[in-house]
Amino acid sequence: MNKPEILAPAGNLEKLKTAILFGADAVYLGGSKLNLRAFADNFSDEELKEGIEFAHSRGKKVYVTVNVFPRNEDLDGLDYYILQLYNLNVDAIIVSDPGIIMTAREVAPDLEIHLSTQANNVNWKSALFWHKQGVKRIVLARELSIEEIKEIRAKLPSDCELEAFVHGSMCMSYSGRCVISNYMTGRDANRGQCAQPCRYKYSVVEEKRPGQYFPIVEDDRGTYLFNSKDMCMIEHIPELVDSGIDSFKIEGRMKSSYYAASVVKSYREALDSYFENPKGYSFKEEWMDNLLKTSHREYYTGFYFGDKNNIIYENSSYIRDYDIVGIVRGYDKSSGEAIIEQRNKIFEGDIVEVLRPIGKNYNIKLENLRDEDGNKINATPVAQMIYRAKVNEEVEENYMLIKAASKK
Missing domain, CATH: 2.40.30.10 (Translation factors)
Structure with a gap:
């Protein structure tokens, strides 16, 4: 068995250092442009340089998100930006757009490329296509089951890595490719400006109501129809390892340093415990206790096991104990x-x-x-x-x- 990487979010320099100190093998972050968290602190060039040096001095890696779907004007200066990241010695860039991938191959052919979950990769043949374009790692769509991931792993060459989200917020749209925010607020989710309208309260009205499939709460308060629970796979480390995933990804660049520390610590200890003694491994409640203390929505297991209990209809607030x-x-x-x-x-x-x-x-x-x-x-x-x-x-x-x- 290859031991998977623990990959943590880093919304700013403090969170980067916290995640690494609490056990992350790698962090992902947004640089000065072209990432999908426009409202995170993100990193200046100086902070990025310091963060990379901090990580590399401890044997850890830094991946930079360049994962927007760019419009024409976003392409101005793209080649310079990618070359700048390469010269800063980032370990990889996370990309969703073919044009950005092509540009990276042209200006920095040695720069490692990871395919963002935004690219919606849900089958092995698509993964193989991207791998042949020079992509080293596929960040799988969140919509996949554990069995589908196993099949993808089995049909890919061993040097094509797989990364999957194991913890954090879920998006009501297909792997984050959402148009509702743009439609309702003018803020483009696919260019890093999501207003999270899926967390708003709605009242649904339809004329004759044939075949109502969602348990809509029918009162004057409306209902949180699109408000997904948070994913939490801490209790399923053996299944995740067995699936062949190379990197366990934690969502949350907008979350706090406390969130980064607590979540990384739990997954680090659980994964290490499993690899110390796979046959004698047992889950420890203290790992879940840490995850329940930090700010979160109700937990479920995402699409891994076909969990249908996935929406919170009562409110959109976090549990923060x-x-x-x-x-x-x-x-x-x-x-x-x-x-x-x-x-x-x-x-x-x-x-x-x-x-x-x-x-x-x-x-x-x-x-x-x-x-x-x-x-x-x-x-x-x-x-x-x-x-x-x-x-x-x-x-x-x-x-x-x-x-x-x-x-x-």
């Missing part, structure tokens, strides 16, 4: 004090949970809070302020502190 409250920036062993960067307000005496890259979570109590000038404080009201706190257990740099969200 825990918040990140701080990131450890240092620890003074002599005084037993943690140096913490604030991410949400905490109070003197609060008990918080420590999320670390390796090992089970544990609780610590934050006492004797002091600001950077050494003044005693009772709370941390200023965003990203640095403060010190006496803690009853040792912590390390980059550990995350999380706390149950307050119920309103």
